[in-house]
Amino acid sequence: MPSKKHLTREPDSKDYEIVEKALEFVQENKEKQPSVSHIAQAVNLNESAFEDLFSRWAGIRPLQFLQFLTRDYAKQILKQSKNILDTNFDSDSSTPGAMHDLFLHCKVMTPGENKKGAQLKIIYGFMDSPFGACMIAKAPQGICNLKFLRHHSKSQLTDWLAQQWPLADLEIHNKEIQMLSDSIFPQDINTARTPLHLYIKGTHFQIKVWEALTRIPLGCAVSYQDLAEYIKAPRADRAVGTAVGKNPIPFLIPCHRVIRKMGPLGEYGEGRARKAALFGWEAAQKICPKKNIT
Numbered sequence: 644m645p646s647k648k649h650l651t652r653e654p655d656s657k658d659y660e661i662v663e664k665a666l667e668f669v670q671e672n673k674e675k676q677p678s679v680s681h682i683a684q685a686v687n688l689n690e691s692a693f694e695d696l697f698s699r700w701a702g703i704r705p706l707q708f709l710q711f712l713t714r715d716y717a718k719q720i721l722k723q724s725k726n727i728l729d730t731n732f733d734s735d736s737s738t739p740g741a742m743h744d745l746f747l748h749c750k751v752m753t754p755g756e757n758k759k760g761a762q763l764k765i766i767y768g769f770m771d772s773p774f775g776a777c778m779i780a781k782a783p784q785g786i787c788n789l790k791f792l793r794h795h796s797k798s799q800l801t802d803w804l805a806q807q808w809p810l811a812d813l814e815i816h817n818k819e820i821q822m823l824s825d826s827i828f829p830q831d832i833n834t835a836r837t838p839l840h841l842y843i844k845g846t847h848f849q850i851k852v853w854e855a856l857t858r859i860p861l862g863c864a865v866s867y868q869d870l871a872e873y874i875k876a877p878r879a880d881r882a883v884g885t886a887v888g889k890n891p892i893p894f895l896i897p898c899h900r901v902i903r904k905m906g907p908l909g910e911y912g913e914g915r916a917r918k919a920a921l922f923g924w925e926a927a928q929k930i931c932p933k934k935n936i937t
Contacts, residue, residue: 663914666920701924718905746838764811766814770817772791772828781842787841789893856887859901899913
């Protein structure tokens with residue numbers, strides 16, 4: 644068996660790969676409730692190095708992080724976040740919610756723009772992020788897609804992007820997308836952010852769901868039923884779940900902040916472990932802001 648690594652370097656995107664493996668191990672062995680020592684062994688680290696990794700990546704120790712992923716904590720957050728959508732809208736109806744002070748402005752593709760899709764130029768690129776490698780795509784009107792690589796190759800995600808925008812002219816521009824990525828995943832979450840513009844297309848129902856998602860603040864969560872009631876479709880929680888699953892810009896449109904009413908985090912299009920990572924990381928930032936997340 645290979646010797647366990649000692650990590651002493653500064654935080655970088657590679658930390659997330661180990662975090663995800665650790666969270667996958669926890670999910671697969673949740674009945675056994677593995678100790679921090681056993682989780683560290685599962686990712687080929689000694690316990691001290693594993694503690695250091697979580698301190699770099701999330702700003703807290705792994706045991707505290709795992710407490711944020713429990714059913715009891717999720718139910719507590721749902722209770723604390725009750726009516727958060729109404730409150731957030733009422734406080735300033737002109738300003739969307741924010742992801743660590745990133746103000747989002749959504750522009751919806753009109754039917755006329757859809758017909759002119761052949762004239763649309765979309766640039767895209769592949770970047771590392773604190774939550775894994777991802778592809779970001781941008782139209783002149785704003786960011787139109789964000790997708791984590793997970794088990795996909797870059798060519799597969801390029802094909803996927805072409806399917807989303809079959810009439811558009813696609814060009815890879817890693818340098819320009821890197822600059823955009825620096826705004827999406829800021830170095831310092833405590834400073835003011837330049838507003839980010841999103842460009843989305845979908846059915847009227849999907850748009851309502853996605854726009855509502857942008858109003859959920861960091862560290863908060865709502866249930867699918869809460870979301871359905873907010874958009875005046877109280878019996879459509881299944882349809883809401885489907886719309887959430889089709890979110891074209893995860894992370895920025897924070898569908899990971901929608902969880903099941905009884906507490907479990909539930910599924911996520913970008914992977915259950917990544918949803919747990921995002922949920923726990925945001926909870927950590929709420930109690931102990933960590934400036935450098937890259």
